[in-house]
Amino acid sequence: MVIPWDGFPLAKLIDLAQPKAEAKYVKFTSFFDPEQCPGQRSNDLPWPYAEGLTLPEAMNELAFLATGPLRQTAAQSKRRANSSGCSMEIWIQER
DSSP states (O other), rough: OOOEEEEEHHHHHHHHHHHOOOOOOOEEOOOOTTTTTTTGSSSSOSSEEEEEHHHHHHHHHTTTEEEEEOOOOOHHHHHHHHHHSOOOOOEEOOO
16 A cells, blocks of 8 residues: 655664664654643643664664655645644554
8 A cells, every 4th residue: 555645764864863883772752842732731641752763673664754645735734733743753664
């Protein structure tokens, strides 16, 4: 199945960051701004939260930073922003 998402490989971002040779993991920490995001004011989730990948997982050709669906309408874009809360997602697909 082909999903028409726009974005770029996570490996490109990691290459730009130039990790140290001894690096083994990539850590992602969520955005945290309760002033801008009222949902973060509750104690339902531990804000900010973190996720991690091993460097080989992050450099895999299927690890992708999705910036949005291709050719989306303004209404689709608004629905997407409201549903995910961000304009960029990391997609990790298994082979």
